[in-house]
Amino acid sequence: MTKKVLAVCSSILLFLMVSSGCWDSVELDRRAIISAAAIDLEDKTGRIKVTLHITRPNALARGTDGGGGQQEPVWVVSSAGYSLQDALKSLTTYTGRELFWGDNRILILGKKAAEKGIFPFIDFMIRDEGPRSRMLLLVTEGEAGKILTTRTEGKLERIVGIELERLVRNYTSASRSVLVDLHDVISKFSRGIISPVASRIELVESKMEGDGGEKGSQKEIRVDGAAVFKGDKLAGWLNAPETRGYLWITGDVGRGVILVKPPWKGGGTTPVNLNIRRASGIIKAKMKDGKPVIVIEVSEESELEVLPRGADLDRPGVIQSLERRQATVIKNEIKACLRKAQQEYKSDIFGFGEEVRRQFPAEWKKIEEEWGEIYPHLEVAVQVRAKIRGTGLLVNPVHPE
Amino acid sequence: MFQDREKISGHQALMLILAGGIGNIFVVMSIPAVKEAGRNGWLSVLLGYGIAAVLGLILVKLGLRFPRKTIVQYLPKVLGTVPGKFLGLFYILGWWGMTGIIYRENAELVRFFLPQTPVILISVFMALLVVYAMRQGFEVFARTAELLVPVMIIFIIFGLVAVIQEIDFKTLLPVLENGLGPVIKGLQYQLPYAMETVLFMALWLPCLSSQKNAARAVALGVPAAGLLLTVMVAMTIAFLGTELASHLVYPIYYMLRYALVGYFLTGLEAVFIILWLTSSYLEILVFFYPGVIGLAQWLNLKDYKPLIMPMAAVTVALSMVPHNVVEMLALDSLKNPTILLPLSMLIPVTWFVAVLRKIRED
Numbered sequence: 146m147t148k149k150v151l152a153v154c155s156s157i158l159l160f161l162m163v164s165s166g167c168w169d170s171v172e173l174d175r176r177a178i179i180s181a182a183a184i185d186l187e188d189k190t191g192r193i194k195v196t197l198h199i200t201r202p203n204a205l206a207r208g209t210d211g212g213g214g215q216q217e218p219v220w221v222v223s224s225a226g227y228s229l230q231d232a233l234k235s236l237t238t239y240t241g242r243e244l245f246w247g248d249n250r251i252l253i254l255g256k257k258a259a260e261k262g263i264f265p266f267i268d269f270m271i272r273d274e275g276p277r278s279r280m281l282l283l284v285t286e287g288e289a290g291k292i293l294t295t296r297t298e299g300k301l302e303r304i305v306g307i308e309l310e311r312l313v314r315n316y317t318s319a320s321r322s323v324l325v326d327l328h329d330v331i332s333k334f335s336r337g338i339i340s341p342v343a344s345r346i347e348l349v350e351s352k353m354e355g356d357g358g359e360k361g362s363q364k365e366i367r368v369d370g371a372a373v374f375k376g377d378k379l380a381g382w383l384n385a386p387e388t389r390g391y392l393w394i395t396g397d398v399g400r401g402v403i404l405v406k407p408p409w410k411g412g413g414t415t416p417v418n419l420n421i422r423r424a425s426g427i428i429k430a431k432m433k434d435g436k437p438v439i440v441i442e443v444s445e446e447s448e449l450e451v452l453p454r455g456a457d458l459d460r461p462g463v464i465q466s467l468e469r470r471q472a473t474v475i476k477n478e479i480k481a482c483l484r485k486a487q488q489e490y491k492s493d494i495f496g497f498g499e500e501v502r503r504q505f506p507a508e509w510k511k512i513e514e515e516w517g518e519i520y521p522h523l524e525v526a527v528q529v530r531a532k533i534r535g536t537g538l539l540v541n542p543v544h545p546e
Numbered sequence: 547m548f549q550d551r552e553k554i555s556g557h558q559a560l561m562l563i564l565a566g567g568i569g570n571i572f573v574v575m576s577i578p579a580v581k582e583a584g585r586n587g588w589l590s591v592l593l594g595y596g597i598a599a600v601l602g603l604i605l606v607k608l609g610l611r612f613p614r615k616t617i618v619q620y621l622p623k624v625l626g627t628v629p630g631k632f633l634g635l636f637y638i639l640g641w642w643g644m645t646g647i648i649y650r651e652n653a654e655l656v657r658f659f660l661p662q663t664p665v666i667l668i669s670v671f672m673a674l675l676v677v678y679a680m681r682q683g684f685e686v687f688a689r690t691a692e693l694l695v696p697v698m699i700i701f702i703i704f705g706l707v708a709v710i711q712e713i714d715f716k717t718l719l720p721v722l723e724n725g726l727g728p729v730i731k732g733l734q735y736q737l738p739y740a741m742e743t744v745l746f747m748a749l750w751l752p753c754l755s756s757q758k759n760a761a762r763a764v765a766l767g768v769p770a771a772g773l774l775l776t777v778m779v780a781m782t783i784a785f786l787g788t789e790l791a792s793h794l795v796y797p798i799y800y801m802l803r804y805a806l807v808g809y810f811l812t813g814l815e816a817v818f819i820i821l822w823l824t825s826s827y828l829e830i831l832v833f834f835y836p837g838v839i840g841l842a843q844w845l846n847l848k849d850y851k852p853l854i855m856p857m858a859a860v861t862v863a864l865s866m867v868p869h870n871v872v873e874m875l876a877l878d879s880l881k882n883p884t885i886l887l888p889l890s891m892l893i894p895v896t897w898f899v900a901v902l903r904k905i906r907e908d
Contacts, residue, residue, distance in 0.1 A: 247813075271800075277803060277804070278800070278803070278804050279812065328804055331790060332785070332790060333787075334787075335786055335787030335789040335790035335791070336788075337788075337789065502720065502723075506720040
């Protein structure tokens, strides 16, 4: 009997000892939960400056009714060091808590830091056991820390990190930017021939007038366009139409609007709005006279949304002519993107090289070394099949004569 | 002796084969596969398990000649006393040394989560469990395998399904662009991984209550484990690319960490840790049993149980030999061509000699 009691007691004691996490237990109130991070390269000193948003769980819990919610829900801290680790370590000296990366949603890189190469930052994020590779990567043309330190308006979430994550994850609703997380970047490094892109984030000032006529301005965060890397170094930017060109090629266009000029008279300056329903893109490689040629096949379906005056869809050929104009718009976006990526940035962001290797492994071995020189002059044929499938609940518009 | 007192059923035999065949190999195997054969590493795995299945069937044939003896006991009879005893010792010491590596592998991953905790403490706790399970006898181990192996397989499949939507299988093409050479070269690592379970079976085969079930268990278990691991390695390569797949210490852990189920559930690495500790427990016993029982039979002892405690202490001490994780991974790769591959070749050679000399138990 006593033996049994002793056994039970000692096993409970052992369980308590083991389940507490041994030497490494960190209680929740000893953790600083990071919700957003920004990395910059300081101009004069060449040091790495890191800015973090740390969540204040207390301020969140008190609710929005203003009862006790004077505290901001996030605490902005920043520090500099000769490496990312160095900067982070000096941060802990005044946060007094262990930094917890597991809940971090976004990583913003400043232009200078991105131009010098993002590899050391990505390496830290993958190597360290804290951060998750699902973290989104964004690049800004200015200083990344500014985006986190500026008080911005018009947000739905109280934590900027979550707000921004929603913003980027919703990119398909407009197809104006890309969705790239750390895994996309490192797996592209790992595959070798393909270069990554990242979302472009910017701080915009918008003027507003108050009730009493006083003028003010508020700052907003926008995610628009994309940053193009060559290897791990920032090479340049794509604007929104060029970014959609990129998305057409990779087949990642979700929704969005295409504006075309009406093919009939009397429409004025109002364009025809076409709402993208679905789209897909395929990259194919071919060999022509021993040289690789890329064929991009994009097919798209859309629905008519806004029709200007004078529209008569019953007339034969009108829909077809709209479809042709739509295909031209898509083609132009793709061409604009190709021009930037091939001639200006010389960066293979589409995986053309990979496609050549996939389909012509023997030929690829011969041209592998010179791919950097071949790529900018690569012949790319674009084939677009654009269809209009519906017109909503109305066929022709109804307007007063 | 061991095989007279402990009996296992056909179903338990299948589970033991799967336990050794999947073990904790699934965490580390894609690294040498990719290092040797690049994008075609998964072909090495498939080929390795295919060959292992054939060798396993040969072992069953060999075992049927000696239905009451383990490999350590019949080796001197078939190959002559001195070479047989010598090879038996190689078999025992090989497993013995490798157990240390498995202990360390387990501890290194736990250390990743508990960086301040001494590595040896994790191994000691695991050793306590292993000693306890082993003192209860082989039947108990077979029953825990029966319980844990299906859980392990379900967790692995669950993890793979969770990441499948993120994977672009096109990146696996082109297949065999450098010919079969690299794939064959990769076999020196993949065949030994696959043979771990067959070599372990050489020890417990006489425990099987009905010897007829042995061939069925091999023919079912080894290909099933092989297919699961082939799919897993192919997915790892497609998901990570060749470079990352061979540079990550634990590729599967990385994949599960990335997985997102139903747009809200992340942090599947917790599942991975359960999976990891379960599989490590099974794998350590798979490696520990041949060492202990083999030694007892090699020295003609009546009972193997007094050997358990001291040998557990020695293996835990051996696990502290590598200085760091890089050395541990290098040792894990090194053990395959140097210890397991010669042992694998021993099986067809012994069978051939036994058939030639017409040796079978009276």
